[in-house]
Amino acid sequence: MDSHQQTAIALAAAVRDGSLKAADLCGRALDHAEAIGSAQSGFTRLLRRRAMLRAEAIDKLVEAGLDPGPLAGVPFGAADLFDVSGEITTAGSGTRHDAPFASRDATAIRLLEAAGAVLIGTQNMDEFGYGFVTINAHFGTTRNPHDPDRVAGGAAGGSAAAVATRVVPFSLAFDTNGSLRVPAALCGVIGLKPTYGSIAHGGCFPFVESLDVVGPLARDLDDLALVYAILRDGAPEREAGREPVRFGRLMSWFDDNIAEEMRGPLHAFWNRLGRITFELEHSEIARAAASVIIAAEGASLHRPGIEQDPMAFEAPVRGRMLAGMLLPSEDYLRAQRFRAWIQVRLRKQFELCDVLFTPAAPGYAPTVADPVMLFGGETIPARSHLGIYTQPISLMGLPALVLPLAGDFPMPLGIQLISAAGNEPVLFRAARDLIDQGLCAVPDLPTR
Amino acid sequence: MAETKPNAARPTEASVRTRLAEAGLAVPEACIPETLANLLVLQDHVATLRSFALDPRSASALRFEA
Numbered sequence: 369m370d371s372h373q374q375t376a377i378a379l380a381a382a383v384r385d386g387s388l389k390a391a392d393l394c395g396r397a398l399d400h401a402e403a404i405g406s407a408q409s410g411f412t413r414l415l416r417r418r419a420m421l422r423a424e425a426i427d428k429l430v431e432a433g434l435d436p437g438p439l440a441g442v443p444f445g446a447a448d449l450f451d452v453s454g455e456i457t458t459a460g461s462g463t464r465h466d467a468p469f470a471s472r473d474a475t476a477i478r479l480l481e482a483a484g485a486v487l488i489g490t491q492n493m494d495e496f497g498y499g500f501v502t503i504n505a506h507f508g509t510t511r512n513p514h515d516p517d518r519v520a521g522g523a524a525g526g527s528a529a530a531v532a533t534r535v536v537p538f539s540l541a542f543d544t545n546g547s548l549r550v551p552a553a554l555c556g557v558i559g560l561k562p563t564y565g566s567i568a569h570g571g572c573f574p575f576v577e578s579l580d581v582v583g584p585l586a587r588d589l590d591d592l593a594l595v596y597a598i599l600r601d602g603a604p605e606r607e608a609g610r611e612p613v614r615f616g617r618l619m620s621w622f623d624d625n626i627a628e629e630m631r632g633p634l635h636a637f638w639n640r641l642g643r644i645t646f647e648l649e650h651s652e653i654a655r656a657a658a659s660v661i662i663a664a665e666g667a668s669l670h671r672p673g674i675e676q677d678p679m680a681f682e683a684p685v686r687g688r689m690l691a692g693m694l695l696p697s698e699d700y701l702r703a704q705r706f707r708a709w710i711q712v713r714l715r716k717q718f719e720l721c722d723v724l725f726t727p728a729a730p731g732y733a734p735t736v737a738d739p740v741m742l743f744g745g746e747t748i749p750a751r752s753h754l755g756i757y758t759q760p761i762s763l764m765g766l767p768a769l770v771l772p773l774a775g776d777f778p779m780p781l782g783i784q785l786i787s788a789a790g791n792e793p794v795l796f797r798a799a800r801d802l803i804d805q806g807l808c809a810v811p812d813l814p815t816r
Numbered sequence: 817m818a819e820t821k822p823n824a825a826r827p828t829e830a831s832v833r834t835r836l837a838e839a840g841l842a843v844p845e846a847c848i849p850e851t852l853a854n855l856l857v858l859q860d861h862v863a864t865l866r867s868f869a870l871d872p873r874s875a876s877a878l879r880f881e882a
Contacts, residue, residue, distance in 0.1 A: 564882040578880065656864035663858055678843045687850030690843065691858050694835050694851075699862050701877040706865065709875035711882065752857070765882025789882040 371396055376442045376537040376591040380484060383430060383441035390426040390441025394419050394486050397443035401489065401535045408516070409535050410526030411445055412507045414489040415452065419443065422486045437484030438594060446540040447524045448490040448507075449497065450474035451571035459573040460493040460523075462506035463673050463680045474571030476540055476582050476599055483598045491539060492526030493547075495685045497575040498666060499523055500550050500754035501739050505682045509736055513555055513813055514779050518733040521551030521754060524585070528555040531585050532813065538586040538595050542572060544579045545658055546728075546758025552585055552770040553728035553782025554754075556811045558592050558799070559585045561758075563789045564765035567599050576665040578704070579658065579762050587810045589803060592769075593796050608793035613801055615641040616721040618786075621651035622757055625743050627731025630781055633773050634727055637783065640807055646721055654710060654760035657703035661763070664700040667692025684751055707763050711789075714764055718788035723798040726757045728770045728782035761786055769795040771802060774809040783808070827855050 371379060371393050382388035398416050401409040423443075426436045446452070449459045451470035458464045472478075477487055492510045494502055502510040502525025510525040512518040513532040520529045527539035528551035541548040543561040552559030560583045567582045574580055582599065586592040617638050626634065667674075667689045674681065674689055681689065717724070730741055739750040761768050766786050773781045785802075787795045802808040827835075832852045836843060843851075 564880075566882075650868065653864055653868045656861040659858065659861040660865060663861075674843075675841065678847055683850055686847060687854040690836065690841065690847060690851040691854035693839055693841060694832070694855060695858060695862070699865065702865055702870070704877040704880070705872060705875045706868065706870055708877070708880050709870055711880065712875070765880065 372400065372534040374537070375588040376439060376586070377588070377594060379442050379537065380438055380440045383426065384435060386430055388441070390423040390486065391420060393441050394423040394443045394488055397488050397535055404533060406492070407508055407511045408513065408529065408533055410491045410510050410520070410529030410533070411489040411535065412448060412492045412526065413455070415487060419486050419488040422481065426484060426486065437482065439480060439598070440484035442485045442537060443488045444480060444485050444536050444538050444540060445489050445491045445527065445530045446477055446487060447493050447527045447542055449493065449542060449573035450477055450490070450540060452477065452487065452490060455490070457573050458507070459497070460495045460504055460507060461681070463677065470571070472571065475568040476572065479598055479601055480540065480595065488536065491524070491530055494523035494525070495682045496666070496670065497523040497542065497544055497547055498685045498688060499751045500546065501751045502526060502551070503736065503739065503751070511736070512733045514811070515733070517737070518735050518779065519554065519739055519750070521554035521729065521733060523547040525551045527585050528552055528557055528559070531555070531557045531587055534587070537588065538584055538591050541583055541585055543581045543583050543762070544576050545662060545762045546755030548583050548585055549728050549758045549768060549770045549784060550754050553772070554733040554780060556772045556780030556782070557585050557587055558589055558772070558810065559583065559770045560592055560596055560792070560795070561768045562596065562792060563767045566603070566790070568601065574669060576662050578661050578665060578707070589796065589799050596792065606791055606793050608797050613794060613798045614722045615798070616644045616646040616724050618648050618724050618726045619645050620647055621655070621760065622648070622726040625730055625756060626727055627742070629777070630727050630731045633775055633777070633781055634783070637773060637807055640805070644721070646717065646724060648717065648724070648760070650710060651760040653706060654763040655756065657706045658759045658763040660695065660699055660703040661707070663688065663692035664695050667695070711764055714766070715788065722787065722794050724786045726784045726786070728757060728784040729754055730756065731781070732779035757784060765789055767792045767795055769799055771799055771808040772810055774806055780811055827852060827859065
Protein backbone atom coordinates (compact mmCIF):
# COMPACT_ATOMS: atom_id res chain seq x y z
CA MET A 369 0.00 0.00 0.00
CA ASP A 370 1.36 3.43 -1.00
CA SER A 371 0.46 5.32 2.15
CA HIS A 372 1.01 8.73 0.52
CA GLN A 373 -1.79 8.05 -1.97
CA GLN A 374 -4.36 6.77 0.50
CA THR A 375 -7.11 8.53 2.42
CA ALA A 376 -7.05 8.66 6.20
CA ILE A 377 -10.10 6.39 6.29
CA ALA A 378 -8.41 3.76 4.09
CA LEU A 379 -5.18 3.93 6.09
CA ALA A 380 -7.03 3.55 9.39
CA ALA A 381 -8.93 0.55 8.01
CA ALA A 382 -5.62 -1.08 7.03
CA VAL A 383 -4.18 -0.45 10.49
CA ARG A 384 -7.29 -1.79 12.17
CA ASP A 385 -7.29 -5.01 10.15
CA GLY A 386 -3.58 -5.51 10.80
CA SER A 387 -2.44 -5.23 7.16
CA LEU A 388 -0.54 -2.01 7.91
CA LYS A 389 1.50 -1.15 10.99
CA ALA A 390 0.85 2.29 12.49
CA ALA A 391 4.56 2.50 13.30
CA ASP A 392 5.48 1.98 9.63
CA LEU A 393 2.88 4.49 8.50
CA CYS A 394 3.96 7.21 10.92
CA GLY A 395 7.66 6.47 10.38
CA ARG A 396 7.19 6.96 6.63
CA ALA A 397 5.34 10.25 7.18
CA LEU A 398 8.16 11.54 9.40
CA ASP A 399 10.79 10.40 6.89
CA HIS A 400 8.90 12.10 4.06
CA ALA A 401 8.69 15.38 6.02
CA GLU A 402 12.42 15.25 6.77
CA ALA A 403 13.32 14.37 3.19
CA ILE A 404 11.53 17.31 1.56
CA GLY A 405 12.44 19.79 4.31
CA SER A 406 10.51 22.33 6.32
CA ALA A 407 9.86 24.85 3.52
CA GLN A 408 8.07 22.18 1.46
CA SER A 409 6.53 19.97 4.14
CA GLY A 410 5.15 22.88 6.18
CA PHE A 411 6.41 21.22 9.39
CA THR A 412 8.69 23.30 11.62
CA ARG A 413 8.94 20.72 14.43
CA LEU A 414 8.76 16.94 14.13
CA LEU A 415 7.78 14.93 17.20
CA ARG A 416 9.34 11.62 16.20
CA ARG A 417 9.73 10.11 19.68
CA ARG A 418 6.23 10.98 20.79
CA ALA A 419 4.71 9.86 17.49
CA MET A 420 6.52 6.53 17.33
CA LEU A 421 5.63 5.67 20.94
CA ARG A 422 2.02 6.38 20.20
CA ALA A 423 2.05 4.49 16.89
CA GLU A 424 3.59 1.44 18.55
CA ALA A 425 0.88 1.60 21.23
CA ILE A 426 -1.77 1.60 18.48
CA ASP A 427 -0.18 -1.49 16.94
CA LYS A 428 -0.26 -3.24 20.32
CA LEU A 429 -3.96 -2.46 20.67
CA VAL A 430 -4.63 -4.02 17.27
CA GLU A 431 -2.51 -7.07 18.15
CA ALA A 432 -4.57 -7.43 21.33
CA GLY A 433 -7.80 -7.45 19.29
CA LEU A 434 -8.87 -3.98 20.42
CA ASP A 435 -10.10 -1.13 18.20
CA PRO A 436 -7.89 2.01 18.38
CA GLY A 437 -10.58 4.15 16.71
CA PRO A 438 -11.65 5.46 13.30
CA LEU A 439 -8.33 7.24 12.70
CA ALA A 440 -6.17 4.33 13.92
CA GLY A 441 -2.52 5.08 13.29
CA VAL A 442 -3.17 7.97 10.88
CA PRO A 443 -0.44 10.64 11.11
CA PHE A 444 -1.45 14.28 11.25
CA GLY A 445 0.08 17.67 11.97
CA ALA A 446 -1.17 20.74 13.80
CA ALA A 447 -0.45 24.42 13.35
CA ASP A 448 1.98 25.58 16.00
CA LEU A 449 -0.65 27.31 18.09
CA PHE A 450 -2.13 24.13 19.52
CA ASP A 451 -0.60 23.14 22.85
CA VAL A 452 1.45 19.96 22.72
CA SER A 453 2.37 18.58 26.11
CA GLY A 454 6.01 19.25 26.96
CA GLU A 455 6.57 21.61 24.02
CA ILE A 456 6.57 25.39 23.62
CA THR A 457 3.58 26.69 21.70
CA THR A 458 5.29 29.30 19.53
CA ALA A 459 2.24 30.59 17.60
CA GLY A 460 4.80 31.31 14.89
CA SER A 461 6.59 33.93 16.96
CA GLY A 462 10.19 34.21 18.07
CA THR A 463 8.90 36.15 21.08
CA ARG A 464 7.78 32.83 22.58
CA HIS A 465 11.12 31.01 22.55
CA ASP A 466 11.21 31.29 26.35
CA ALA A 467 7.52 30.58 26.95
CA PRO A 468 6.73 27.76 29.39
CA PHE A 469 6.21 24.24 28.07
CA ALA A 470 2.58 23.29 27.56
CA SER A 471 1.36 21.12 30.42
CA ARG A 472 -1.17 19.21 28.31
CA ASP A 473 -2.35 18.70 24.75
CA ALA A 474 -4.92 21.04 23.25
CA THR A 475 -8.47 19.69 23.31
CA ALA A 476 -8.57 19.16 19.53
CA ILE A 477 -5.35 17.12 19.58
CA ARG A 478 -6.65 15.09 22.49
CA LEU A 479 -9.88 14.31 20.65
CA LEU A 480 -8.08 13.26 17.46
CA GLU A 481 -5.58 11.06 19.32
CA ALA A 482 -8.42 9.50 21.30
CA ALA A 483 -9.77 8.47 17.89
CA GLY A 484 -6.45 6.80 17.07
CA ALA A 485 -4.68 9.55 15.09
CA VAL A 486 -0.99 10.24 15.73
CA LEU A 487 0.41 13.76 15.93
CA ILE A 488 3.76 13.81 14.13
CA GLY A 489 4.64 17.49 14.38
CA THR A 490 3.70 21.14 14.39
CA GLN A 491 3.43 23.40 11.37
CA ASN A 492 4.44 26.85 10.21
CA MET A 493 2.15 29.87 10.28
CA ASP A 494 2.27 33.65 10.06
CA GLU A 495 3.42 35.18 13.33
CA PHE A 496 0.50 34.97 15.78
CA GLY A 497 -1.76 34.22 12.81
CA TYR A 498 -1.55 37.82 11.60
CA GLY A 499 -1.10 37.42 7.84
CA PHE A 500 -2.13 35.53 4.70
CA VAL A 501 1.26 34.44 3.32
CA THR A 502 3.24 32.28 5.82
CA ILE A 503 6.39 34.27 5.22
CA ASN A 504 7.76 34.03 8.73
CA ALA A 505 10.93 35.82 9.81
CA HIS A 506 11.46 33.40 12.71
CA PHE A 507 10.57 30.03 11.17
CA GLY A 508 11.02 30.56 7.44
CA THR A 509 8.73 30.71 4.44
CA THR A 510 6.43 27.84 3.58
CA ARG A 511 6.51 27.30 -0.19
CA ASN A 512 3.51 26.51 -2.35
CA PRO A 513 3.61 22.79 -3.23
CA HIS A 514 2.51 23.57 -6.80
CA ASP A 515 5.24 26.17 -7.36
CA PRO A 516 7.95 26.83 -4.77
CA ASP A 517 8.35 30.38 -6.04
CA ARG A 518 4.85 31.18 -4.79
CA VAL A 519 3.42 31.55 -1.30
CA ALA A 520 1.39 28.82 0.37
CA GLY A 521 -1.05 31.37 1.74
CA GLY A 522 -1.70 31.87 5.41
CA ALA A 523 -1.90 32.13 8.22
CA ALA A 524 -1.98 28.32 8.40
CA GLY A 525 0.19 27.82 5.30
CA GLY A 526 2.26 25.03 6.85
CA SER A 527 -0.87 23.00 7.57
CA ALA A 528 -2.10 23.26 3.98
CA ALA A 529 1.32 22.49 2.49
CA ALA A 530 1.67 19.37 4.67
CA VAL A 531 -1.57 18.02 3.24
CA ALA A 532 -0.87 19.03 -0.37
CA THR A 533 2.60 17.42 -0.29
CA ARG A 534 1.01 14.23 1.08
CA VAL A 535 3.11 14.15 4.23
CA VAL A 536 -0.16 13.71 6.15
CA PRO A 537 -3.74 13.11 4.97
CA PHE A 538 -5.07 15.88 7.20
CA SER A 539 -3.96 18.79 9.35
CA LEU A 540 -5.45 20.58 12.31
CA ALA A 541 -5.53 24.34 11.78
CA PHE A 542 -7.41 27.46 12.76
CA ASP A 543 -9.31 30.23 11.04
CA THR A 544 -9.61 33.78 12.28
CA ASN A 545 -10.28 35.70 9.10
CA GLY A 546 -9.49 33.15 6.40
CA SER A 547 -6.42 31.60 8.01
CA LEU A 548 -7.13 28.09 6.75
CA ARG A 549 -9.40 28.94 3.80
CA VAL A 550 -6.86 31.07 1.94
CA PRO A 551 -4.02 28.48 2.10
CA ALA A 552 -6.50 25.70 1.23
CA ALA A 553 -7.40 27.64 -1.92
CA LEU A 554 -3.82 28.46 -2.88
CA CYS A 555 -2.42 24.97 -2.16
CA GLY A 556 -5.34 23.07 -3.73
CA VAL A 557 -6.72 21.18 -0.72
CA ILE A 558 -10.05 21.11 1.10
CA GLY A 559 -10.56 23.20 4.23
CA LEU A 560 -13.43 23.68 6.65
CA LYS A 561 -13.98 26.72 8.82
CA PRO A 562 -16.76 25.55 11.16
CA THR A 563 -19.45 27.80 12.63
CA TYR A 564 -18.02 30.21 15.18
CA GLY A 565 -18.17 28.67 18.65
CA SER A 566 -18.98 25.13 17.51
CA ILE A 567 -15.60 23.46 18.17
CA ALA A 568 -13.77 23.43 21.50
CA HIS A 569 -10.57 25.47 21.32
CA GLY A 570 -9.02 24.70 24.70
CA GLY A 571 -5.23 24.87 24.58
CA CYS A 572 -5.27 26.83 21.33
CA PHE A 573 -3.20 30.02 21.47
CA PRO A 574 -5.73 32.82 20.92
CA PHE A 575 -5.54 35.64 18.44
CA VAL A 576 -9.01 37.19 18.12
CA GLU A 577 -11.44 35.61 20.53
CA SER A 578 -14.43 37.02 18.65
CA LEU A 579 -13.47 35.22 15.44
CA ASP A 580 -11.09 32.32 16.17
CA VAL A 581 -12.30 28.88 15.07
CA VAL A 582 -10.52 25.50 14.97
CA GLY A 583 -10.84 23.60 11.67
CA PRO A 584 -9.32 20.80 9.56
CA LEU A 585 -7.63 20.61 6.14
CA ALA A 586 -7.58 17.43 4.05
CA ARG A 587 -7.25 16.10 0.51
CA ASP A 588 -10.33 13.89 0.76
CA LEU A 589 -13.81 15.13 1.61
CA ASP A 590 -14.79 12.07 3.62
CA ASP A 591 -11.60 12.40 5.67
CA LEU A 592 -12.47 16.03 6.34
CA ALA A 593 -15.99 15.07 7.43
CA LEU A 594 -14.67 12.39 9.76
CA VAL A 595 -12.14 14.71 11.40
CA TYR A 596 -14.80 17.38 11.78
CA ALA A 597 -17.19 14.87 13.39
CA ILE A 598 -14.46 13.87 15.87
CA LEU A 599 -13.73 17.51 16.70
CA ARG A 600 -17.43 18.05 17.43
CA ASP A 601 -17.05 15.54 20.25
CA GLY A 602 -20.59 14.22 20.06
CA ALA A 603 -22.36 17.59 19.86
CA PRO A 604 -25.78 17.30 18.20
CA GLU A 605 -25.92 18.29 14.55
CA ARG A 606 -28.58 19.14 11.96
CA GLU A 607 -29.89 16.52 9.57
CA ALA A 608 -28.22 16.86 6.19
CA GLY A 609 -31.52 16.71 4.26
CA ARG A 610 -32.08 15.02 0.90
CA GLU A 611 -33.46 17.75 -1.34
CA PRO A 612 -31.19 19.05 -4.11
CA VAL A 613 -28.84 21.72 -2.79
CA ARG A 614 -29.80 25.24 -3.92
CA PHE A 615 -26.64 27.12 -4.91
CA GLY A 616 -26.26 30.87 -5.34
CA ARG A 617 -23.31 33.03 -6.27
CA LEU A 618 -22.59 36.08 -4.15
CA MET A 619 -21.97 39.19 -6.20
CA SER A 620 -20.90 42.81 -5.54
CA TRP A 621 -18.05 42.69 -3.03
CA PHE A 622 -17.38 39.06 -3.96
CA ASP A 623 -17.34 39.81 -7.69
CA ASP A 624 -14.92 42.72 -7.46
CA ASN A 625 -11.14 42.36 -7.57
CA ILE A 626 -11.24 38.84 -9.01
CA ALA A 627 -8.01 38.06 -10.88
CA GLU A 628 -8.26 37.31 -14.59
CA GLU A 629 -7.23 33.67 -14.13
CA MET A 630 -10.14 33.10 -11.71
CA ARG A 631 -12.89 34.93 -13.58
CA GLY A 632 -13.33 32.47 -16.48
CA PRO A 633 -13.34 29.26 -14.41
CA LEU A 634 -15.65 30.84 -11.82
CA HIS A 635 -18.04 31.91 -14.57
CA ALA A 636 -18.07 28.38 -16.03
CA PHE A 637 -18.72 26.95 -12.56
CA TRP A 638 -21.59 29.38 -12.06
CA ASN A 639 -23.07 28.47 -15.45
CA ARG A 640 -23.13 24.80 -14.47
CA LEU A 641 -24.94 25.62 -11.22
CA GLY A 642 -27.78 27.57 -12.79
CA ARG A 643 -26.54 31.19 -12.78
CA ILE A 644 -28.42 32.14 -9.62
CA THR A 645 -27.04 35.23 -7.89
CA PHE A 646 -27.48 36.76 -4.46
CA GLU A 647 -26.35 39.90 -2.77
CA LEU A 648 -24.90 39.89 0.71
CA GLU A 649 -25.59 43.46 1.68
CA HIS A 650 -23.02 45.41 3.64
CA SER A 651 -20.19 42.92 2.96
CA GLU A 652 -17.66 45.74 2.68
CA ILE A 653 -18.75 46.98 6.10
CA ALA A 654 -18.47 43.44 7.43
CA ARG A 655 -14.89 43.28 6.18
CA ALA A 656 -14.13 46.64 7.76
CA ALA A 657 -15.69 45.55 11.04
CA ALA A 658 -13.67 42.32 11.02
CA SER A 659 -10.47 44.30 10.46
CA VAL A 660 -11.28 46.66 13.33
CA ILE A 661 -12.07 43.77 15.69
CA ILE A 662 -8.85 41.98 14.77
CA ALA A 663 -6.78 45.11 15.22
CA ALA A 664 -8.28 45.85 18.62
CA GLU A 665 -8.29 42.34 20.06
CA GLY A 666 -4.89 41.41 18.62
CA ALA A 667 -3.38 44.58 20.00
CA SER A 668 -4.91 44.07 23.42
CA LEU A 669 -3.67 40.47 23.59
CA HIS A 670 -0.11 41.35 22.62
CA ARG A 671 0.32 44.69 24.36
CA PRO A 672 2.45 43.24 27.18
CA GLY A 673 4.81 41.66 24.64
CA ILE A 674 5.03 44.83 22.58
CA GLU A 675 5.75 46.86 25.72
CA GLN A 676 8.48 44.45 26.75
CA ASP A 677 10.32 44.14 23.43
CA PRO A 678 8.65 45.57 20.32
CA MET A 679 11.59 44.72 18.08
CA ALA A 680 11.17 41.00 18.81
CA PHE A 681 8.03 41.02 16.67
CA GLU A 682 8.10 40.90 12.87
CA ALA A 683 7.83 44.44 11.52
CA PRO A 684 4.51 43.93 9.67
CA VAL A 685 2.91 42.36 12.72
CA ARG A 686 4.33 44.98 15.10
CA GLY A 687 3.02 47.82 12.95
CA ARG A 688 -0.46 46.33 12.88
CA MET A 689 -0.44 45.74 16.64
CA LEU A 690 0.71 49.27 17.44
CA ALA A 691 -1.92 50.76 15.13
CA GLY A 692 -4.55 48.62 16.85
CA MET A 693 -3.50 50.02 20.22
CA LEU A 694 -4.43 53.49 18.99
CA LEU A 695 -7.94 52.47 17.98
CA PRO A 696 -10.74 54.16 19.99
CA SER A 697 -12.82 51.68 21.97
CA GLU A 698 -15.94 53.25 20.47
CA ASP A 699 -14.97 51.93 17.04
CA TYR A 700 -14.37 48.45 18.41
CA LEU A 701 -17.82 48.44 20.04
CA ARG A 702 -19.35 49.77 16.84
CA ALA A 703 -17.79 46.86 14.94
CA GLN A 704 -19.11 44.33 17.46
CA ARG A 705 -22.57 45.89 17.34
CA PHE A 706 -22.57 45.68 13.53
CA ARG A 707 -21.54 42.03 13.78
CA ALA A 708 -24.54 41.16 15.95
CA TRP A 709 -26.85 43.20 13.73
CA ILE A 710 -25.83 41.63 10.42
CA GLN A 711 -25.97 38.13 11.82
CA VAL A 712 -29.71 38.49 12.51
CA ARG A 713 -30.32 39.78 8.97
CA LEU A 714 -28.36 36.92 7.46
CA ARG A 715 -30.77 34.26 8.60
CA LYS A 716 -33.27 35.40 5.95
CA GLN A 717 -30.69 34.92 3.20
CA PHE A 718 -30.65 31.20 3.73
CA GLU A 719 -34.42 30.84 3.38
CA LEU A 720 -33.89 31.20 -0.38
CA CYS A 721 -30.63 29.37 -0.84
CA ASP A 722 -28.73 26.54 0.89
CA VAL A 723 -25.16 27.25 -0.17
CA LEU A 724 -23.67 30.53 -1.34
CA PHE A 725 -20.37 30.49 -3.18
CA THR A 726 -17.56 32.97 -3.79
CA PRO A 727 -13.92 32.76 -4.79
CA ALA A 728 -11.87 31.77 -1.75
CA ALA A 729 -8.95 33.92 -2.92
CA PRO A 730 -8.71 36.35 -5.82
CA GLY A 731 -6.58 34.09 -8.06
CA TYR A 732 -3.32 32.17 -8.11
CA ALA A 733 -0.89 32.37 -5.19
CA PRO A 734 1.32 35.49 -5.33
CA THR A 735 5.06 35.05 -5.62
CA VAL A 736 7.29 34.86 -2.56
CA ALA A 737 9.64 37.46 -4.04
CA ASP A 738 6.87 40.01 -4.55
CA PRO A 739 3.77 39.01 -2.56
CA VAL A 740 1.26 41.55 -3.85
CA MET A 741 -2.19 41.55 -5.42
CA LEU A 742 -4.51 43.96 -7.20
CA PHE A 743 -7.27 45.62 -5.22
CA GLY A 744 -9.31 48.51 -6.56
CA GLY A 745 -6.81 48.82 -9.39
CA GLU A 746 -3.90 49.31 -6.99
CA THR A 747 -1.10 46.93 -6.13
CA ILE A 748 -1.27 46.14 -2.41
CA PRO A 749 0.39 43.67 0.00
CA ALA A 750 -1.06 40.16 -0.17
CA ARG A 751 -0.02 39.61 3.45
CA SER A 752 -2.90 41.75 4.68
CA HIS A 753 -5.42 41.46 1.83
CA LEU A 754 -5.60 37.92 0.43
CA GLY A 755 -8.60 37.26 2.66
CA ILE A 756 -10.91 39.83 1.06
CA TYR A 757 -13.54 37.16 0.35
CA THR A 758 -13.14 35.24 3.59
CA GLN A 759 -13.14 38.14 6.04
CA PRO A 760 -16.84 39.12 5.80
CA ILE A 761 -17.85 35.49 6.34
CA SER A 762 -15.71 35.31 9.48
CA LEU A 763 -17.43 38.36 10.91
CA MET A 764 -20.80 36.71 10.35
CA GLY A 765 -19.64 33.55 12.12
CA LEU A 766 -20.81 31.34 9.24
CA PRO A 767 -19.31 27.98 8.31
CA ALA A 768 -17.40 27.82 5.03
CA LEU A 769 -15.78 25.01 3.09
CA VAL A 770 -13.08 25.63 0.48
CA LEU A 771 -12.75 23.30 -2.52
CA PRO A 772 -10.36 23.41 -5.47
CA LEU A 773 -12.00 24.00 -8.87
CA ALA A 774 -11.47 21.12 -11.30
CA GLY A 775 -9.48 21.98 -14.41
CA ASP A 776 -6.07 22.05 -15.99
CA PHE A 777 -4.82 25.25 -14.35
CA PRO A 778 -1.14 26.15 -13.76
CA MET A 779 -1.97 26.78 -10.08
CA PRO A 780 -4.92 25.82 -7.83
CA LEU A 781 -8.03 27.99 -7.75
CA GLY A 782 -10.35 27.63 -4.76
CA ILE A 783 -14.01 28.38 -4.22
CA GLN A 784 -15.64 29.06 -0.88
CA LEU A 785 -18.99 27.42 -0.06
CA ILE A 786 -20.98 29.14 2.70
CA SER A 787 -24.05 27.95 4.60
CA ALA A 788 -26.25 29.09 7.44
CA ALA A 789 -24.74 28.87 10.92
CA GLY A 790 -24.73 25.31 12.20
CA ASN A 791 -25.49 23.82 8.79
CA GLU A 792 -22.15 22.20 8.02
CA PRO A 793 -24.00 19.05 6.85
CA VAL A 794 -25.33 20.91 3.80
CA LEU A 795 -21.80 22.13 3.04
CA PHE A 796 -20.52 18.57 2.98
CA ARG A 797 -23.46 17.47 0.81
CA ALA A 798 -22.86 20.35 -1.59
CA ALA A 799 -19.14 19.58 -1.77
CA ARG A 800 -19.87 15.92 -2.51
CA ASP A 801 -22.24 16.95 -5.32
CA LEU A 802 -19.61 19.24 -6.84
CA ILE A 803 -16.90 16.57 -6.70
CA ASP A 804 -19.22 13.93 -8.15
CA GLN A 805 -20.20 16.29 -10.97
CA GLY A 806 -16.53 16.84 -11.78
CA LEU A 807 -16.70 20.55 -11.00
CA CYS A 808 -14.27 20.36 -8.10
CA ALA A 809 -11.23 18.15 -7.55
CA VAL A 810 -8.03 18.19 -5.52
CA PRO A 811 -5.25 18.68 -8.11
CA ASP A 812 -2.21 16.43 -8.34
CA LEU A 813 1.16 18.01 -7.69
CA PRO A 814 3.18 18.78 -10.82
CA THR A 815 5.92 16.27 -11.61
CA ARG A 816 9.35 17.90 -11.52
CA MET B 817 -24.84 66.11 20.16
CA ALA B 818 -21.40 65.50 18.69
CA GLU B 819 -21.28 64.57 15.02
CA THR B 820 -19.36 61.48 13.89
CA LYS B 821 -17.22 62.34 10.89
CA PRO B 822 -16.39 59.24 8.81
CA ASN B 823 -13.24 60.87 7.47
CA ALA B 824 -11.27 62.14 10.43
CA ALA B 825 -7.98 63.99 9.91
CA ARG B 826 -5.30 61.70 8.46
CA PRO B 827 -2.67 60.70 11.00
CA THR B 828 0.94 61.75 10.50
CA GLU B 829 4.20 60.48 11.90
CA ALA B 830 4.10 63.34 14.39
CA SER B 831 0.56 62.51 15.53
CA VAL B 832 1.45 58.81 15.77
CA ARG B 833 4.39 59.69 18.04
CA THR B 834 2.10 61.76 20.25
CA ARG B 835 -0.66 59.18 20.39
CA LEU B 836 1.73 56.33 21.20
CA ALA B 837 3.21 58.41 24.00
CA GLU B 838 -0.25 59.26 25.31
CA ALA B 839 -1.09 55.56 25.24
CA GLY B 840 1.97 54.89 27.39
CA LEU B 841 3.88 53.11 24.63
CA ALA B 842 7.58 53.80 24.32
CA VAL B 843 8.76 52.34 21.02
CA PRO B 844 11.86 52.90 18.88
CA GLU B 845 11.63 55.48 16.10
CA ALA B 846 11.77 52.67 13.51
CA CYS B 847 8.25 51.65 14.58
CA ILE B 848 6.68 55.00 13.67
CA PRO B 849 6.43 54.64 9.85
CA GLU B 850 5.05 51.08 10.04
CA THR B 851 2.53 52.12 12.67
CA LEU B 852 1.45 55.07 10.55
CA ALA B 853 1.03 52.90 7.45
CA ASN B 854 -1.18 50.47 9.34
CA LEU B 855 -3.10 53.22 11.06
CA LEU B 856 -3.98 54.71 7.68
CA VAL B 857 -5.41 51.36 6.55
CA LEU B 858 -7.26 51.02 9.83
CA GLN B 859 -8.64 54.52 9.51
CA ASP B 860 -10.13 53.58 6.12
CA HIS B 861 -11.85 50.61 7.74
CA VAL B 862 -13.11 52.83 10.55
CA ALA B 863 -14.47 55.34 8.03
CA THR B 864 -16.32 52.52 6.20
CA LEU B 865 -17.74 51.31 9.49
CA ARG B 866 -18.78 54.77 10.66
CA SER B 867 -20.53 55.47 7.36
CA PHE B 868 -23.13 52.89 8.34
CA ALA B 869 -25.55 54.51 10.74
CA LEU B 870 -26.50 51.85 13.24
CA ASP B 871 -28.56 52.80 16.26
CA PRO B 872 -26.51 51.66 19.27
CA ARG B 873 -29.69 50.27 20.81
CA SER B 874 -30.46 48.04 17.81
CA ALA B 875 -27.81 45.41 18.49
CA SER B 876 -25.65 44.24 21.36
CA ALA B 877 -21.92 44.84 21.19
CA LEU B 878 -21.32 42.26 23.88
CA ARG B 879 -23.14 39.17 22.67
CA PHE B 880 -22.87 37.22 19.44
CA GLU B 881 -24.28 33.83 18.57
CA ALA B 882 -23.66 32.47 15.10
